[in-house]
Each structure stands twice: as structure tokens, then as C-alpha cells.
Amino acid sequence: MDNRKTDEELLVQIGQHDDAAIRTMVSRKLPRLLAMAVRMLGDRHEAEDVTQEAFVRLWRQAGKWQSGRATFDTWLHRVTLNLCYDRLRRHREQPVAEAPERADPALGPEETLSTQDESDRIRKALASLPDRQREAIVLQYYQEFTNIEAAEIMDISIEALESLLARARRNLRTILQEADEQEKTR
Incomplete structure (x- = not known):
């Protein structure tokens, strides 16, 4: 190779x-x-x-x-x-959502559950976003592309990418807050 x-x-x-x-x-x-x-x-x-x-x-x-x-x-x-x-x-x-990855053995049971729960919450929230918003978030935060690179991959302007990212972050915040409120009422 x-x-x-x-x-x-x-x-x-x-x-x-x-x-x-x-x-x-x-x-x-x-x-x-x-x-x-x-x-x-x-x-x-x-x-x-x-x-x-x-x-x-x-x-x-x-x-x-x-x-x-x-x-x-x-x-x-x-x-x-x-x-x-x-x-x-x-x-x-x-x-x-994919099955949670194995926890770091250095973490205690409470930390492990908390980390898995948070990962699951974020994964579910991300999955519920509209496709283009999810794509923008994945390229920006998980793939770590610059705005220029992400916009090029998505075949949109940088301004359109920034708008998608703003809407996606707002939607994620709302989805996570609603999930928290539902959890409190249980």
C-alpha cells in the first residue's frame, strides 16, 4: 500500500x-x-x-x-x-439509530449510562431533522469540513449552508428540549 x-x-x-x-x-x-x-x-x-x-x-x-x-x-x-x-x-x-458502541471500561456504570443516553438522544434528534439539515450538520460537525468544503459538497452557496446550519441547530435544540420535557412528565 x-x-x-x-x-x-x-x-x-x-x-x-x-x-x-x-x-x-x-x-x-x-x-x-x-x-x-x-x-x-x-x-x-x-x-x-x-x-x-x-x-x-x-x-x-x-x-x-x-x-x-x-x-x-x-x-x-x-x-x-x-x-x-x-x-x-x-x-x-x-x-x-445504530446500536450504541461499547462503553469505555474506565467509565463507571452511571457515567456509561449517562453517555449512552446522551448519544441516543442526539442520534434520535439528528435522525428527525430534514435531510438537508442533517447533511449540513454531519458534514460540519462530524466530518469536520469547512463551510467552503461542505457548501461545495452540498452544491449550495456558503450563505445557504450557514442558513441550513442555523435552522438545523435551532431544530435540534427544540427537539432535545421537547424530549427533555416529555421525559420529565413520565
């Missing part, structure tokens, strides 16, 4: 159906794409299917890649997001 090659150099090799190049690209890009897909879909198995399909598309399209319009990373994230939206449209139901 040659991690010194740029994405563009690997793309040329992938376009020539070089197995080692695609393995390098997958190892380089899979963690971020999978994390984004899990956040968008709320289901790890669905997210794995989506990222696999994104890499299949990369394999098929690499020979046709032309730089200049968008960066390769932007294109690959956009493909993955589009595949997520296709899945969400097909299911037409709210994504189910």
Missing part, C-alpha cells in the same frame, strides 16, 4: 483497474465515508452498503475523472450522500 501517492495519482491507477490502488484509496477514504453514511442513515449495515457502492462507482468512473470542476474528495462525498438519499427515499421511514 503506497500512502505517498496523491488521490489524483491513485485515480489514474484505478482507472487502469489497479487493484492495489483501489485498496489504498479504500483504506484512505473508508473511515470518513462510513462515519458520514452512518450519521445520515442511522444504520451501520445500510451505511456499509452505501460506502461499498460508492467505491464500486469510483472503480467504474475513475478512468473518466476530470479535475477542475470539483475536488475528488468532494465528488466522492457527494456520491456517498446521494446514495444515502436514495436509501432514505426508498425506505421512506425514519432511520433507526
Whole structure:
């Protein structure tokens, strides 16, 4: 695996159906794409299917890649997001949150429950956002893209991204407050 090659150099090799190049690209890009897909879909198995399909598309399209319009990373994230939206449209139901990850053994039982509860609350609130708002939040806060990069991936202006983020944060606050109020009445 040659991690010194740029994405563009690997793309040329992938376009020539070089197995080692695609393995390098997958190892380089899979963690971020999978994390984004899990956040968008709320289901790890669905997210794995989506990222696999994104890499299949990369394999098929690499020979046709032309730089200049968008960066390769932007294109690959956009493909993955589009595949997520296709899945969400097909299911037409709210994504189910993935199973909580194993707790850090250093945490005590109370801290573990509190952390899991908070993660579940946020995951559910995020899943209930409109798709574009969830996409903006995932790109900004979980994928850590800059506003410029996130706007490019979403194919919107920076101002539109900032507006989406503001609405998403407001909606998340409202959803979490309502959940807290419901919990208090139980």
C-alpha cells in the first residue's frame, strides 16, 4: 500500500483497474465515508452498503475523472450522500439509530449510562431533522469540513449552508428540549 501517492495519482491507477490502488484509496477514504453514511442513515449495515457502492462507482468512473470542476474528495462525498438519499427515499421511514458502541471500561456504570443516553438522544434528534439539515450538520460537525468544503459538497452557496446550519441547530435544540420535557412528565 503506497500512502505517498496523491488521490489524483491513485485515480489514474484505478482507472487502469489497479487493484492495489483501489485498496489504498479504500483504506484512505473508508473511515470518513462510513462515519458520514452512518450519521445520515442511522444504520451501520445500510451505511456499509452505501460506502461499498460508492467505491464500486469510483472503480467504474475513475478512468473518466476530470479535475477542475470539483475536488475528488468532494465528488466522492457527494456520491456517498446521494446514495444515502436514495436509501432514505426508498425506505421512506425514519432511520433507526445504530446500536450504541461499547462503553469505555474506565467509565463507571452511571457515567456509561449517562453517555449512552446522551448519544441516543442526539442520534434520535439528528435522525428527525430534514435531510438537508442533517447533511449540513454531519458534514460540519462530524466530518469536520469547512463551510467552503461542505457548501461545495452540498452544491449550495456558503450563505445557504450557514442558513441550513442555523435552522438545523435551532431544530435540534427544540427537539432535545421537547424530549427533555416529555421525559420529565413520565
